[in-house]
Amino acid sequence: MNRRRFARLGLYAFAISAALFFLAPLYVVLCTAFKPPSELRGASLLALPLAPTWQAWSRAWSHACTGLACDGIRVGFWNSVRITLPAVLLSVSLGAVNGFALSMWRLRGASVLLGLLLVGAFIPYQIILYPLVTLVAAAGLFGTLPGVICVHVIFSLPILTLLFRNFYASLPPEIVSAARVDGGSFWSIFWHVIRPLSSGMIIVAVILQFTGVWNDYLFGLVFAGREHLPMTVQLNNLVDRTYGENDYSVDMAATVLTALPPLLIYLLAGRYFVRGITAAAVKG
Amino acid sequence: MHAVSVRDASKRYGALPALDGLNLEVRAAEFVALLGPSGCGKSTLLNVIAGLEELDAGSVHIADRDVTRLEPHRRDIAMVFQSYALYPTMTVAENLSFALRMAGTPAAQIRKRVAAVAELLRIGELLARRPAQLSGGQRQRVAIGRAIVREAGLYLFDEPLSNLDANLRAEMRQEIRRLHQRLGATMIYVTHDQVEAMSLASRIAVMRQGRIEQMDEPQAMYAQPTTAFVAGFVGSPPMNLLPGTLRRTGGHVWVELPGGPMPLGSYRFSVNAPDAPDAQPVTVGIRPEDVCVRAGDDARQWNAACQCGDARAACFELPVIAREPLGATCIVWCQFGTERLAAMIDSRAAAALPSRVRLQLRADRISIFCARSATRL
Numbered sequence: 219m220n221r222r223r224f225a226r227l228g229l230y231a232f233a234i235s236a237a238l239f240f241l242a243p244l245y246v247v248l249c250t251a252f253k254p255p256s257e258l259r260g261a262s263l264l265a266l267p268l269a270p271t272w273q274a275w276s277r278a279w280s281h282a283c284t285g286l287a288c289d290g291i292r293v294g295f296w297n298s299v300r301i302t303l304p305a306v307l308l309s310v311s312l313g314a315v316n317g318f319a320l321s322m323w324r325l326r327g328a329s330v331l332l333g334l335l336l337v338g339a340f341i342p343y344q345i346i347l348y349p350l351v352t353l354v355a356a357a358g359l360f361g362t363l364p365g366v367i368c369v370h371v372i373f374s375l376p377i378l379t380l381l382f383r384n385f386y387a388s389l390p391p392e393i394v395s396a397a398r399v400d401g402g403s404f405w406s407i408f409w410h411v412i413r414p415l416s417s418g419m420i421i422v423a424v425i426l427q428f429t430g431v432w433n434d435y436l437f438g439l440v441f442a443g444r445e446h447l448p449m450t451v452q453l454n455n456l457v458d459r460t461y462g463e464n465d466y467s468v469d470m471a472a473t474v475l476t477a478l479p480p481l482l483i484y485l486l487a488g489r490y491f492v493r494g495i496t497a498a499a500v501k502g
Numbered sequence: 503m504h505a506v507s508v509r510d511a512s513k514r515y516g517a518l519p520a521l522d523g524l525n526l527e528v529r530a531a532e533f534v535a536l537l538g539p540s541g542c543g544k545s546t547l548l549n550v551i552a553g554l555e556e557l558d559a560g561s562v563h564i565a566d567r568d569v570t571r572l573e574p575h576r577r578d579i580a581m582v583f584q585s586y587a588l589y590p591t592m593t594v595a596e597n598l599s600f601a602l603r604m605a606g607t608p609a610a611q612i613r614k615r616v617a618a619v620a621e622l623l624r625i626g627e628l629l630a631r632r633p634a635q636l637s638g639g640q641r642q643r644v645a646i647g648r649a650i651v652r653e654a655g656l657y658l659f660d661e662p663l664s665n666l667d668a669n670l671r672a673e674m675r676q677e678i679r680r681l682h683q684r685l686g687a688t689m690i691y692v693t694h695d696q697v698e699a700m701s702l703a704s705r706i707a708v709m710r711q712g713r714i715e716q717m718d719e720p721q722a723m724y725a726q727p728t729t730a731f732v733a734g735f736v737g738s739p740p741m742n743l744l745p746g747t748l749r750r751t752g753g754h755v756w757v758e759l760p761g762g763p764m765p766l767g768s769y770r771f772s773v774n775a776p777d778a779p780d781a782q783p784v785t786v787g788i789r790p791e792d793v794c795v796r797a798g799d800d801a802r803q804w805n806a807a808c809q810c811g812d813a814r815a816a817c818f819e820l821p822v823i824a825r826e827p828l829g830a831t832c833i834v835w836c837q838f839g840t841e842r843l844a845a846m847i848d849s850r851a852a853a854a855l856p857s858r859v860r861l862q863l864r865a866d867r868i869s870i871f872c873a874r875s876a877t878r879l
Contacts, residue, residue, distance in 0.1 A: 392587035395554050400601035400648070401575035410600070414591035 251275065251470035258466055274467035278475060282468050284455040291472045294452030298432055298479075300363060301448055305370040306427045309378055312371065313423060314416060317382025318408050322394045332383070339376035343436060354441060361443030369441050370431050378423055385419045386412065421490040429480040449476045503530040504565035504578065504655035504688050506551060511560035513546060513712075520546040521557070522712035528690060533682050534717075535703035536692045539735070543712040544692045548658050551690065552581050564656060575604075577656075580649035584661040586641045588633040594644050595620075595629040601652050619651045622684075623677075639670045646678070650685065659691040663698065675701060696736055700724070708732045724789075726869065730876040733787040733869055739833060739844045741787040741869065748782040748870065748879070757786055757870070760839025761818040767865040772878050783873035790833060792867040793845035796860040818861045825852055836861065 246263055252270040253261075261268070280290035287293070320328050350369065351360065359365030389412075397407040438448035447455075453476045457469045506528040513521040520543045528534045536544040549555040551562055553574035561570045569577045580601075588597050595616055602612045620626040623643045633641055642662060649657055659678075663671045679702055682689055693699050699706045700720045707717040708731075716728045727733040733741040747758040757764045764786075820836040820843065832852035834845045836859065845861065870879045 390585050390587060392583040392585050393589065395549075395552075395574075396581065396583055396587040396648075397589070397600070398554060399552060399574045399579065399581045400652075401604035402600075406604060411589050411591075 247470045247473060250467050251474055253467050255465065255467065274465070274471040275475070277465075278456075278468045278472035282456050282465075282472060283459075284452045291449060291452050291456060291475060294447060294449035295475070297442070297446045297452075298438075298449040301366055301370070301438065301442065301446070302428060302431045302479075305367045305374075305431045306424055308367070309371045309374040309427055310420060310423045313375060313378025314382045314413070314420065315408060316375065316379040317384075317386050318412055319404075320379065321383045321386035322389075322391060322412075323404070332380075335376040335379055339380055343373065347436070347440065351440065360441065361445075363442070363446050365443075366437055366441040366446065369437050370434070373437075374427055374430065378427065381423060381426075382416070382419060385416065389415065418490060421487050425483055425487055428483050432480050503686060505530045506656060506688065506690065507563040508547070508551065509561050509563070511547070511550060511562070512558050513543075513550065513555065514558055519543075519712045521550065521560075523560070524713055526707060526714060526717075528688060531686050531688055533689045533691065533702060533704045535699035535706045536690065536709055537696060537699040537706050537736075538694065538709035538715075540694060542709040544694075544709045545660055546712075547709070548581075548660050548690060548692045551656075552579055552658050553577050575601075578654050579656045579658060580652040580654040581658040582645050582649045582660065582662045584664055586633070586645040586665075588641060588644055588648070590633055592632070593629065594625065594631055594633070594636070597633070597644060598629075598648050598651050600648070615651050615653075619647045622650075622681075623647045638666055639674070642666060642670075642674060643677075646681070650681065655687060657685075657687055657689045659689065659693075661692055661694065664693070664695065671698075678702060696738065700736075706736075708735060710735075725867075726878070727787070728878045730785050730787065730871040733871070737789060739790055739846075741789050742793070742841070742843050743871075744786045744788070744838060744841050744843070745873065746784050746786045748780075748784045750780050757784065759786065759818075760841070761820070764863060765865065766868075766870075769865060769868065769870065771870075784879065785871040785873050785876070786863075787869035787871065788863045789867065790844040790846035791831075792864040793843065794862040794864065795834060795845050795847050795851075795855070796862075818863075819858060820861055821858050822855060825855070827852065834859070 251274050253267040254269055254271050279292050282290045354360045354365050397411045435450045439451050453472050456472050508526040511521045511524045538544045550557055561568055564577055598616045599612045620629060625643050663674050706720055706723055708715045710731055716732045734743055744759055749756050749758055755766045820838055822834055823837050824835040826833040827849050831846050832849040834852055836843045872879055
């Protein structure tokens with residue numbers, strides 16, 4: 219009994235120290251973001267702000283200079299929203315349809331296609347960046363919102379297709395057979411029978427995709443064009459100043475603002491995320 | 503009420519032939535059971551008729567229409583699956599109405615048909631539930647209901663009762679028989695359970711390695727199997743198959759069995775037998791209930807159904823090696839040469855059986871198969 223309690227204590231000690239280790243940077247970021255400029259130099263990095271203020275937050279949001287423009291990070295926020303929402307919606311829908319087609323319908327060459335997808339899912343972006351730029355430019359989409367959205371969708375399709383395919387492969391194929399006898403077409407079976415079954419997987423895919431696209435830096439920088447730079451790129455421009463004075467509290471506030479949307483998604487849907495992953499693991 | 507005709511159907515999975523030039527004719531309003539061991543191609547055949555799988559060669563005709571290349575829902579069929587395959591996210595009512603909704607049936611008519619089917623299958627109080635909230639038997643009822651709500655001309659059943667426990671299976675068997683009488687539709691029923699096939703079907707097709715081995719009415723198939731395979735597959739326990747030699751000397755036809763000679767008496771040979779030579783190796787088949795058992799020299803007969811009085815019938819004295827009580831009857835296993843011979847007798851009589859018994863085989867009930875081709879002589 220005693221030994222057990224001791225072991226439990228050790229466990230807690232480990233968990234708490236791990237949590238502290240990972241939370242420490244977040245603590246510093248939040249503390250600094252609430253400090254007025256006067257406190258930045260004098261006090262220790264770890265000290266709590268003496269006179270907490272929202273000043274840095276509002277500056278970061280609407281006045282901070284990123285490059286030449288001084289409209290704050292909100293410009294990037296709305297750009298990111300305009301990139302992320304369509305990219306997530308498109309890629310998750312296409313991934314689900316692809317996965318359905320590959321798992322439930324006997325298509326010629328489906329296994330070859332699946333192998334190619336697997337390869338595609340693990341190719342690092344950087345390798346094909348240059349050919350992709352040429353390709354997107356040839357399509358006349360370089361430096362536009364549809365261009366960057368397209369690139370995101372294309373790159374996430376392999377992994378999303380695999381995710382959905384494996385989930386659908388775990389469903390009894392007789393359900394689709396029954397629906398085919400009952401008069402469903404490919405699309406009506408997908409919409410009426412398969413889609414309602416996939417809510418767990420859809421949440422998983424949305425979280426993965428939203429986080430991935432929102433946190434993306436490279437594609438946004440290369441493909442979006444000056445007018446549509448996403449929040450991550452703007453954050454970098456804000457923090458990486460080559461002249462003037464560094465206002466650390468503004469940097470920190472902007473960082474938190476940029477990281478907030480994926481964080482909120484996790485907090486709101488994390489429960490379903492874990493559930494979806496386990497469901498896929500158990501059934502697959 | 504569609505007639506179904508499958509002609510020269512072939513299908514392979516890689517190197518494995520699932521259907522091998524198969525022909526099947528099902529008459530309108532008939533109840534045909536496809537019976538066979540697993541891997542014989544019976545489910546493949548059903549899926550081919552349904553249009554869920556494509557043939558490599560051959561054609562499928564439903565109601566005199568070539569449907570070989572048609573999608574399942576254009577074939578005017580309905581199907582019940584082994585795993586029920588209910589749509590998990592829909593309520594029972596939505597499951598029942600799915601096909602009608604897909605076909606664009608007016609809502610008022612859908613309500614009427616669903617209500618009628620729910621009443622017929624006594625699932626009215628389940629309409630608002632989801633499949634996960636139903637028991638196995640209830641799910642099976644819903645699956646059948648989903649099929650019959652279509653009012654199709656052909657119903658296909660793919661081992662629908664194999665996931666149910668024994669009592670429920672007997673109950674659902676009656677239910678399906680009742681439905682067939684009531685709907686008057688053509689039904690094709692895949693099963694590996696011969697009790698189901700015997701009790702439900704108007705004709706049984708026994709399948710083996712992608713071909714139909716024999717297709718006949720249940721009683722005819724039971725009494726006169728055309729091949730040794732069918733003899734050894736139908737019946738529980740199946741027909742005893744004993745190696746022997748067919749002799750014809752001096753106008754008499756008899757079989758030499760390991761335990762002694764057996765006169766054939768009134769055995770009716772099929773057409774291909776008369777040309778057969780003397781001393782032809784054969785397999786003699788006899789149903790366990792057609793084996794008469796007597797205890798030693800005791801004149802008493804142990805199974806009443808059997809007439810052992812025939813003095814010309816050969817008598818064998820054999821050791822009993824095992825007894826298998828089944829309730830009303832008991833299977834007695836005897837050593838017959840190198841073979842095991844099963845006899846089915848009254849279970850009260852079996853209890854008093856000595857360790858050696860005398861047996862007679864009813865000559866008018868035996869089947870004789872060519873040892874080489876395994877076909878009936």
